[in-house]
Amino acid sequence: xxxxxxxxxxxxxxxxxxxxxxxxxxxxxxxxxxxxxxxxxxxxxxxxxxxxxxxxxxxxxxxxxxxxxxxxxxxxxxxxxxxxxxxxxxxxxxxxxxxxxxxxxxxxxxxxxxxxxxxxxxxxxxxxxxxxxxxxxxxxxxxxxxxxxxxxxxxxxxxxxxxxxxxxxxxxxxxxxxxxxxxxxxxxxxxxxxxxxxxxxxxxxxxxxxxxxxxxxxxxxxxxxxxxxxxxxxxxxxxxxxxxxxxxxxxxxxxxxxxxxxxxxxxxxxxxxxxxxxxxxxxxxxxxxxxxxxxxxxxxxxxxxxxxxxxxxxxxxxxxx
Amino acid sequence: xxxxxxxxxxxxxxxxxxxxxxxxxxxxxxxxxxxxxxxxxxxxxxxxxxxxxxxxxxxxxxxxxxxxxxxxxxxxxxxxxxxxxxxxxxxxxxxxxxxxxxxxxxxxxxxxxxxxxxxxxxxxxxxxxxxxxxxxxxxxxxxxxxxxxxxxxxxxxxxxxxxxxxxxxxxxxxxxxxxxxxxxxxxxxxxxxxxxxxxxxxxxxxxxxxxxxxxxxxxxxxxxxxxxxxxxxxxxxxxxxxxxxxxxxxxxxxxxxxxxxxxxxxxxxxxxxxxxxxxxxxxxxxxxxxxxxxxxxxxxxxxxxxxxxxxxxxxxxxxxxxxxxxxxxxxxxxxxxxxxxxxxxxxxxxxxxxxxxxxxxxxxxxxxxxxxxxxxxxxxxxxxxxxxxxxxxxxxxxxxxxxxxxxxxxxxxxxxxxxxxxxxxxxxxxxxxxxxxxxxxxxxxxxxxxxxxxxxxxxxxxxxxxxxxxxxxxxxxxxxxxxxxxxxxxxxxxxxxxxxxxxxxxxxxxxxxxxxxxxxxxxxxxxxxxxxxxxxxxxxxxxxxxxxxxxxxxxxxxxxxxxxxxxxxxxxxxxxxxxxxxxxxxxxxxxxxxxxxxxxxxxxxxxxxxxxxxxxxxxxxxxxxxxxxxxxxxxxxxxxxxxxxxxxxxxxxx
Numbered sequence: 001x002x003x004x005x006x007x008x009x010x011x012x013x014x015x016x017x018x019x020x021x022x023x024x025x026x027x028x029x030x031x032x033x034x035x036x037x038x039x040x041x042x043x044x045x046x047x048x049x050x051x052x053x054x055x056x057x058x059x060x061x062x063x064x065x066x067x068x069x070x071x072x073x074x075x076x077x078x079x080x081x082x083x084x085x086x087x088x089x090x091x092x093x094x095x096x097x098x099x100x101x102x103x104x105x106x107x108x109x110x111x112x113x114x115x116x117x118x119x120x121x122x123x124x125x126x127x128x129x130x131x132x133x134x135x136x137x138x139x140x141x142x143x144x145x146x147x148x149x150x151x152x153x154x155x156x157x158x159x160x161x162x163x164x165x166x167x168x169x170x171x172x173x174x175x176x177x178x179x180x181x182x183x184x185x186x187x188x189x190x191x192x193x194x195x196x197x198x199x200x201x202x203x204x205x206x207x208x209x210x211x212x213x214x215x216x217x218x219x220x221x222x223x224x225x226x227x228x229x230x231x232x233x234x235x236x237x238x239x240x241x242x243x244x245x246x247x248x249x250x251x252x253x254x255x256x257x258x259x260x261x262x263x264x265x266x267x268x269x270x271x272x273x274x275x276x277x278x279x280x281x282x283x284x285x286x287x288x289x290x291x292x293x294x295x296x297x298x299x300x301x302x303x304x305x306x307x308x309x310x311x312x313x314x315x316x317x318x319x320x321x
Numbered sequence: 322x323x324x325x326x327x328x329x330x331x332x333x334x335x336x337x338x339x340x341x342x343x344x345x346x347x348x349x350x351x352x353x354x355x356x357x358x359x360x361x362x363x364x365x366x367x368x369x370x371x372x373x374x375x376x377x378x379x380x381x382x383x384x385x386x387x388x389x390x391x392x393x394x395x396x397x398x399x400x401x402x403x404x405x406x407x408x409x410x411x412x413x414x415x416x417x418x419x420x421x422x423x424x425x426x427x428x429x430x431x432x433x434x435x436x437x438x439x440x441x442x443x444x445x446x447x448x449x450x451x452x453x454x455x456x457x458x459x460x461x462x463x464x465x466x467x468x469x470x471x472x473x474x475x476x477x478x479x480x481x482x483x484x485x486x487x488x489x490x491x492x493x494x495x496x497x498x499x500x501x502x503x504x505x506x507x508x509x510x511x512x513x514x515x516x517x518x519x520x521x522x523x524x525x526x527x528x529x530x531x532x533x534x535x536x537x538x539x540x541x542x543x544x545x546x547x548x549x550x551x552x553x554x555x556x557x558x559x560x561x562x563x564x565x566x567x568x569x570x571x572x573x574x575x576x577x578x579x580x581x582x583x584x585x586x587x588x589x590x591x592x593x594x595x596x597x598x599x600x601x602x603x604x605x606x607x608x609x610x611x612x613x614x615x616x617x618x619x620x621x622x623x624x625x626x627x628x629x630x631x632x633x634x635x636x637x638x639x640x641x642x643x644x645x646x647x648x649x650x651x652x653x654x655x656x657x658x659x660x661x662x663x664x665x666x667x668x669x670x671x672x673x674x675x676x677x678x679x680x681x682x683x684x685x686x687x688x689x690x691x692x693x694x695x696x697x698x699x700x701x702x703x704x705x706x707x708x709x710x711x712x713x714x715x716x717x718x719x720x721x722x723x724x725x726x727x728x729x730x731x732x733x734x735x736x737x738x739x740x741x742x743x744x745x746x747x748x749x750x751x752x753x754x755x756x757x758x759x760x761x762x763x764x765x766x767x768x769x770x771x772x773x774x775x776x777x778x779x780x781x782x783x784x785x786x787x788x789x790x791x792x793x794x795x796x797x798x799x800x801x802x803x804x805x806x807x808x809x810x811x812x813x814x815x816x817x818x819x820x821x822x823x824x825x826x827x828x829x830x831x832x833x834x835x836x837x838x839x840x841x842x843x844x845x846x847x848x849x850x851x852x853x854x855x856x857x858x859x860x861x862x863x864x865x866x867x868x869x870x871x872x873x874x875x876x877x878x879x880x881x882x883x884x885x886x887x888x889x890x891x892x893x894x895x896x897x898x899x900x901x902x903x904x905x906x907x908x909x910x911x912x913x914x915x916x917x918x919x920x921x922x923x924x925x926x927x928x929x930x931x932x933x934x935x936x937x938x939x940x941x942x943x944x945x946x947x948x949x950x951x952x953x954x955x956x957x958x959x960x961x962x963x964x965x966x967x968x969x970x971x972x973x974x975x
Contacts, residue, residue, distance in 0.1 A: 260470075
């Protein structure tokens with residue numbers, strides 16, 4: 001188990017390194033550079049479209065992008081390891097603090113979204129595996145609808161119903177949890193529901209399948225034959241075995257929800273990392289984009305590590321290796 | 322929907338499990354099956370209309386998509402504007418049609434990339450194997466671990482909103498899951514014998530790929546391609562929603578949703594046309610993918626499903642009571658099964674697997690149940706405990722244990738008997754233990770369940786049990802997981818679990834079949850010792866004559882759902898009265914002369930639902946005559962206490 005974790009950590013470090021290098025190389029391949037972007041947008045001198053070659057060369061030097069690519073990357077990496085992700089040439093803000101100030105919003109969304117998805121999805125899946133029948137059909141239909149419905153569209157519909165028509169929930173905006181827990185929760189209900197709705201059925205399907213598989217095993221039959229209680233057979237033995245593939249899916253789901261959060265933050269005007277990324281993408285603000293990517297890669301690594309540990313706890317066969 | 326790429330692959334992976342294995346069967350046109358499914362036809366029609374509307378938009382659209390009409394803004398559906406107008410008075414229907422052009426072009430770019438990357442990388446990894454395959458696995462893991470949309474946004478930000486590049490990137494990001502499927506299919510085909518043969522002959526790889534691999538991959542291509550098409554449409558609209566469109570003026574479905582959202586409070590209707598159009602398109606692709614998969618599953622299943630050969634009638638028959646004071650001088654039996662019939666559900670309706678079986682076991686007695694695999698022995702054992710698999714049903718007869726009829730008794734009453742009165746061990750000892758709990762946890766759970774004592778007393782009792790089944794160092798074994806046990810140890814643990822409730826009857830279903838020969842004898846000895854100490858009865862199911870001869874005094878021989886003979890074991894060996902028993906005895910390896918040929922009974926046990934009329938054994942029987950196939954053969958007493966289901970038993974015993 002220890003060796004497994006160490007190996008995974010090493011792979012993770014490589015992963016982050018590769019991702020950051022890839023983004024850097026992509027930038028170099030792209031037409032135009034940051035200096036052009038800044039000069040065109042005129043954010044530094046109000047010059048509008050026109051600029052001289054000298055201005056351009058000067059800015060390139062100022063931004064440090066006249067150096068060879070590898071040197072640039074080395075410089076960025078040295079800073080990144082020390083926690084310095086650079087400064088946005090467009091807004092002039094420190095990238096790291098910009099991300100950290102927005103992280104709570106995105107994390108609230110994604111963590112709550114995962115919890116809701118897992119609890120409701122697994123509940124439905126287990127119930128349908130044990131009871132069968134109509135619930136199973138409902139899950140199939142929900143899975144298709146959840147697959148097909150654009151989440152940003154669903155979000156708008158929910159908003160118009162609960163916020164505009166009924167007026168029971170706030171339509172947009174975010175209240176930090178340290179300001180008011182109640183308002184924070186209220187501001188999260190619609191975004192989290194929208195985020196979770198599409199994934200619940202996928203989860204229900206997976207947990208139903210693994211549950212049915214576990215329930216068909218010999219040991220379940222033997223436990224029943226030798227008098228174990230039905231609740232223990234289903235909830236202790238079958239569920240624990242069924243949880244192994246479900247946990248893998250939960251990890252993927254968690255990572256996937258970061259993508260979902262980009263839309264949800266835009267629909268509900270939440271000041272999260274996703275909106276920061278969209279904004280930076282629109283403005284060609286590469287240091288911010290790069291910073292967000294590296295931050296997400298870090299989160300992915302942490303999540304995967306957590307999943308591995310959970311996996312080891314659930315599955316004794318993994319623990320030995 | 323943004324995590325679509327990941328979820329799309331998951332969705333298809335979940336339901337595609339086993340897809341690769343079903344590829345080879347049959348060659349019936351999938352198209353015909355799809356056309357029989359109304360949902361699939363509706364999906365196809367919808368997509369065709371959508372595509373036609375998009376392609377022919379310049380001809381069909383009632384208005385110019387950019388034509389402003391500031392006097393007619395935010396209209397709901399009217400006769401002039403079938404789907405209403407937007408905040409600038411532009412016709413929604415026309416914009417929807419033009420937007421379809423962009424969406425379909427973008428989605429096709431993504432899908433073509435997806436298929437090219439997925440098929441080629443999967444083929445290469447699966448076909449070449451080795452380090453290529455390891456690199457492939459690594460890249461796939463890497464790509465799956467990154468949130469796809471984020472990478473997509475990076476690509477867009479770097480390439481300044483170039484949608485073609487974004488769509489190519491989308492195709493690449495979505496491909497890993499699909500590539501894995503292609504790899505699995507390729508690997509399966511590569512390992513087929515005829516491919517090795519083709520290689521030996523010297524057929525070039527490209528020929529093998531084109532002729533043998535690609536046809537197998539065709540199904541997954543259609544299924545995944547269709548699902549991904551839906552996903553690509555959604556992502557395309559999502560990108561437009563976020564404001565990344567090539568031409569800000571051109572209508573897109575995502576862009577129309579943004580416009581609608583700004584005037585949501587004045588005209589909610591505007592959300593409906595683009596959202597529903599898009600949602601239905603994705604749904605259609607998903608349904609289409611599903612029906613292609615179902616069609617393929619059906620096609621491979623069809624090989625197994627054959628039309629039924631007439632209904633099999635199940636009716637109870639009177640069992641001749643063996644002379645009351647027969648050899649064993651039996652009192653009221655512990656377990657008495659009378660004329661029991663069990664059916665399992667199949668594609669052709671319920672099929673009988675156990676028919677008119679009667680048997681009895683006295684207290685402390687060991688009774689054998691012998692027969693080839695597939696004769697219904699295990700099903701009989703499970704039905705005694707009320708543990709038939711889904712679709713199984715006791716269709717007639719009774720199972721009386723200690724005066725309680727288990728067939729008619731409440732489910733709770735039956736449950737109470739399990740473990741505490743009747744317990745069971747099975748033939749796969751390791752599979753019969755829960756892999757994620759330690760031995761101590763599992764045995765302990767049953768001990769607490771049956772005795773409900775305190776923690777310390779339970780633990781002591783558990784340790785005693787583990788010692789009783791002669792496990793060396795019980796304390797250490799209790800901490801182990803099932804995968805850390807040998808087969809023999811696992812069977813001892815399973816026996817300990819069965820004994821936790823101190824049952825009066827143990828059903829041992831082929832308890833030694835999966836074990837090494839040396840261990841088999843140890844386990845049987847343990848069972849004999851335990852029986853001696855505890856005085857419990859054992860129903861020993863086996864196909865091994867040696868096991869039966871050593872352990873049982875009486876035995877039942879089962880064939881195709883029937884008990885065909887029952888008597889004491891010594892009589893069974895010396896004076897068998899049924900041709901099946903004769904055949905079985907003759908084919909037991911230890912009864913043949915060294916160097917001689919082991920005789921075998923020609924033919925096979927017929928599957929449930931395909932049993933012949935009359936005597937089930939007649940088609941394989943050397944004594945069969947016309948009468949044997951005319952009517953069902955009753956059990957008759959050939960000698961006191963010796964029952965046989967054969968019309969010609971005198972010919973054997975004579």
